[in-house]
Amino acid sequence: GAVVSQHPSWVICKSGTSVKIECRSLDFQATTMFWYRQFPKQSLMLMATSNEGSKATYEQGVEKDKFLINHASLTLSTLTVTSAHPEDSSFYICSARETRVDYGYTFGSGTRLTVV
Amino acid sequence: AQSVTQPDIHITVSEGASLELRCNYSYGATPYLFWYVQSPGQGLQLLLKYFSGDTLVQGIKGFEAEFKRSQSSFNLRKPSVHWSDAAEYFCAVVGWGSQGNLIFGKGTKLSVKP
Numbered sequence: 001g002a003v004v005s006q007h008p009s010w011v012i013c014k015s016g017t018s019v020k021i022e023c024r025s026l027d028f029q030a031t032t033m034f035w036y037r038q039f040p041k042q043s044l045m046l047m048a049t050s051n052e053g054s055k056a057t058y059e060q061g062v063e064k065d066k067f068l069i070n071h072a073s074l075t076l077s078t079l080t081v082t083s084a085h086p087e088d089s090s091f092y093i094c095s096a097r098e099t100r101v102d103y104g105y106t107f108g109s110g111t112r113l114t115v116v
Numbered sequence: 117a118q119s120v121t122q123p124d125i126h127i128t129v130s131e132g133a134s135l136e137l138r139c140n141y142s143y144g145a146t147p148y149l150f151w152y153v154q155s156p157g158q159g160l161q162l163l164l165k166y167f168s169g170d171t172l173v174q175g176i177k178g179f180e181a182e183f184k185r186s187q188s189s190f191n192l193r194k195p196s197v198h199w200s201d202a203a204e205y206f207c208a209v210v211g212w213g214s215q216g217n218l219i220f221g222k223g224t225k226l227s228v229k230p
Contacts, residue, residue, distance in 0.1 A: 006159065034217050043206065043222045044160075049215040057215060093159055097216070105150070105218055109159040 002028050004096045006108025013084055013115055021079045021111045023094035030096035033077035034105070035069060038091040050077055084115040118142055120207050122221035129197050130229045137192040137224050139207030148210040149190045150218065151181055155203045163205075166190060177201070202228045 003026040013019050023033060032051050036044040048064075050056040050071035058064045066088075068080040077096075081088055094108040121140045129135050141147055148167050152160040164175025171183040181192045190207060204225050208218040 004159075032216065034215075041225075043220045046217050049217055091157075095160075095218070104162060104165060106162075107152070107160040110157070112157065 002106040004108040010112040029074035031099045034095040120221035128227040135194045150208045
């Protein structure tokens with residue numbers, strides 16, 4: 001089945017530094033990639049949607065200059081958290097989808113970001 | 117706006133007992149519906165999905181769900197729960213918007229008593 005590889009699984013960084021999270025679709029072309037943020041014991045909150053070769057579309061309230069998303073190829077999307085602060089600590093999950101919705105949505109295993 | 121409601125925040129069942137997790141959605145047309153399971157610190161694994169056709173959908177790990185248009189529901193069921201089923205369960209629907217993102221319910225945490 002479809003697999004999305006997300007790295008790193010966890011990262012600890014110092015406040016003010018930047019962190020990059022990668023998501024790769026291993027056996028299919030991810031036309032669209034979704035990035036979510038999940039707080040403890042809560043549901044997934046959509047941060048942004050990216051289509052290959054296009055600028056990402058950010059949800060209301062999400063700072064596009066802080067959360068940089070690049071979807072340069074059909075198999076790779078990255079989320080860079082710039083100038084990270086402790087309040088950015090969270091669980092970030094990507095989800096990839098092919099062109100057809102009925103092919104489903106495949107999720108990465110998530111990245112636990114801790115900013116100290 | 118579209119929404120997905122999972123009325124039960126936390127459910128505890130005994131191992132071997134049957135399980136039903138509730139999900140209601142708001143949508144005008146035929147929705148695309150999903151159930152995912154999440155173990156602590158992990159991503160989401162697809163249990164099953166419904167797009168059209170037979171309203172009783174079979175999934176992995178012995179789960180099934182039934183789409184009931186009249187009740188706007190897509191409840192998840194399992195006849196006999198195993199301790200390994202303890203996890204968080206999310207119901208989701210594909211959003212109307214051009215992005216086609218999933219809209220999630222708030223999740224139901226399942227605990228299994230030995």
